[in-house]
Amino acid sequence: MTALGTDLGEVAGFAAQHAYLAGVPLLLGLLISLPLGWVALRRRWLTPPVIVGTGLLYTIPSLALFVLLPGILGTQILDPINVVVAMTLYTIALLTRTVADGLGSVPDHVRQAATAMGYGPLRRFWAVELPMAVPVISAGLRVAAVSNVSMVSVAALIGVSQLGLLFTDGFSRSAMGPIVVGVLACVLLALLFDLLILTLTRLLTPWLRAART
Amino acid sequence: MIATIWAWLSDPTNWSGSGGILAQALEHLRLSGIALLAAALVAVPIGLYVGHTGRGRVVLVNAVSAFRAIPSLGVLFIAALLLLPRLRGDLAFELPSLIVLATLGIPPILSGVYAGIGQVDPAARDAARGMGMTSWQQLWQVEVPCALPLIFSGLRSSMMQIIATATIAAVVGLGGLGRFLIDGQANRAYDEMAGGALLVAALALLIDLVGALLQRFVVSPGLTPATRR
Numbered sequence: 554m555t556a557l558g559t560d561l562g563e564v565a566g567f568a569a570q571h572a573y574l575a576g577v578p579l580l581l582g583l584l585i586s587l588p589l590g591w592v593a594l595r596r597r598w599l600t601p602p603v604i605v606g607t608g609l610l611y612t613i614p615s616l617a618l619f620v621l622l623p624g625i626l627g628t629q630i631l632d633p634i635n636v637v638v639a640m641t642l643y644t645i646a647l648l649t650r651t652v653a654d655g656l657g658s659v660p661d662h663v664r665q666a667a668t669a670m671g672y673g674p675l676r677r678f679w680a681v682e683l684p685m686a687v688p689v690i691s692a693g694l695r696v697a698a699v700s701n702v703s704m705v706s707v708a709a710l711i712g713v714s715q716l717g718l719l720f721t722d723g724f725s726r727s728a729m730g731p732i733v734v735g736v737l738a739c740v741l742l743a744l745l746f747d748l749l750i751l752t753l754t755r756l757l758t759p760w761l762r763a764a765r766t
Numbered sequence: 767m768i769a770t771i772w773a774w775l776s777d778p779t780n781w782s783g784s785g786g787i788l789a790q791a792l793e794h795l796r797l798s799g800i801a802l803l804a805a806a807l808v809a810v811p812i813g814l815y816v817g818h819t820g821r822g823r824v825v826l827v828n829a830v831s832a833f834r835a836i837p838s839l840g841v842l843f844i845a846a847l848l849l850l851p852r853l854r855g856d857l858a859f860e861l862p863s864l865i866v867l868a869t870l871g872i873p874p875i876l877s878g879v880y881a882g883i884g885q886v887d888p889a890a891r892d893a894a895r896g897m898g899m900t901s902w903q904q905l906w907q908v909e910v911p912c913a914l915p916l917i918f919s920g921l922r923s924s925m926m927q928i929i930a931t932a933t934i935a936a937v938v939g940l941g942g943l944g945r946f947l948i949d950g951q952a953n954r955a956y957d958e959m960a961g962g963a964l965l966v967a968a969l970a971l972l973i974d975l976v977g978a979l980l981q982r983f984v985v986s987p988g989l990t991p992a993t994r995r
Binding site: 609700 | 832835944956
């Protein structure tokens with residue numbers, strides 16, 4: 554099946570690779586920024602270095618990072634691992650601050666109540682603080698997801714296979730079709746990620762719906 | 767690996783001349799500066815209006831987040847394919863990219879401005895009205911100064927977006943430090959690519975630092991502790 558002179562089977566393949574390159578880093582980044590954000594919040598002297606340091610990561614242009622990582626990691630320039638690492642770094646850059654803000658937004662009386670009920674620090678984190686921080690963290694995650702999807706396409710310039718290849722391919726043949734299909738597919742993928750995170754957030758925060766009705 | 771990159775970076779012949787590092791860095795700054803100015807000219811008035819009146823806030827929030835999903839590389843190619851055949855001279859290489867750079871720079875500024883105005887303490891606003899200020903005076907003498915930290919962070923993230931996209935725009939013929947990345951790849955010269963990448967990263971960090979310093983001087987000292995959180 555084709556649309557605008559583009560093979561849709563090929564587009565689906567690219568989209569799957571794109572989803573992998575944008576999605577895996579999202580999970581990895583979240584896993585890493587949870588402890589980072591917690592540390593930044595709980596150890597006051599660590600707040601500026603962690604927040605400023607992760608913020609600086611985000612100023613590095615994506616194309617520059619894609620090119621520099623093979624030199625640092627010792628990988629091949631075409632290796633998709635470079636893209637996964639780069640996107641994970643960007644996700645950490647966006648999420649660490651959000652995690653710190655989210656955990657910081659848990660009211661003190663709630664934490665004290667948990668402590669009074671006999672929750673240890675670890676259980677209190679998992680059972681009380683983290684769930685209550687979900688809405689804030691999920692807002693940050695949505696931003697990271699959408700910007701990951703659009704940034705992964707830049708990796709087409711160094712030849713990593715994903716939806717961005719439709720852009721470079723279309724441009725080299727002066728064909729508008731593949732580029733438009735690629736942009737639409739990217740936006741659609743970003744929307745899907747957004748919907749997925751929204752749904753997960755709703756499932757994880759049943760008390761918010763209960764409060765509204 | 768590091769030695770070859772260093773050799774490329776420390777070779778004086780790479781720094782001088784019309785295609786040299788210095789010239790390309792200045793070109794990168796010039797193009798990014800023009801794009802930021804154009805983006806601010808569009809985004810600041812709209813942001814001020816929405817922040818001050820509260821009208822159209824929902825539309826704006828959704829538009830800004832939808833904008834983020836648009837892949838800059840694809841838009842660059844579309845603009846280049848549409849406009850390149852219709853333009854002549856130097857403008858042909860710069861205008862399509864500049865339009866895209868400015869357009870992608872708008873959303874961060876917009877969200878910074880309206881969020882900044884929107885989060886101004888209502889008590890400060892009421893006090894201004896109580897003192898007999900007109901709506902216009904309230905905006906310029908109370909709301910804008912109070913919103914400056916967020917306006918600045920919007921401008922800074924817009925500049926980062928523009929610098930990053932200007933790097934990519936080398937692929938459609940735009941000058942700037944991105945040239946080393948794209949040309950280096952075409953020549954299979956990893957030292958040139960990596961050297962260029964380092965320079966772009968350094969330039970972005972430097973500009974963000976300048977933005978942070980500027981913010982420190984412009985923002986009223988009375989606001990700083992609250993924004994640092």
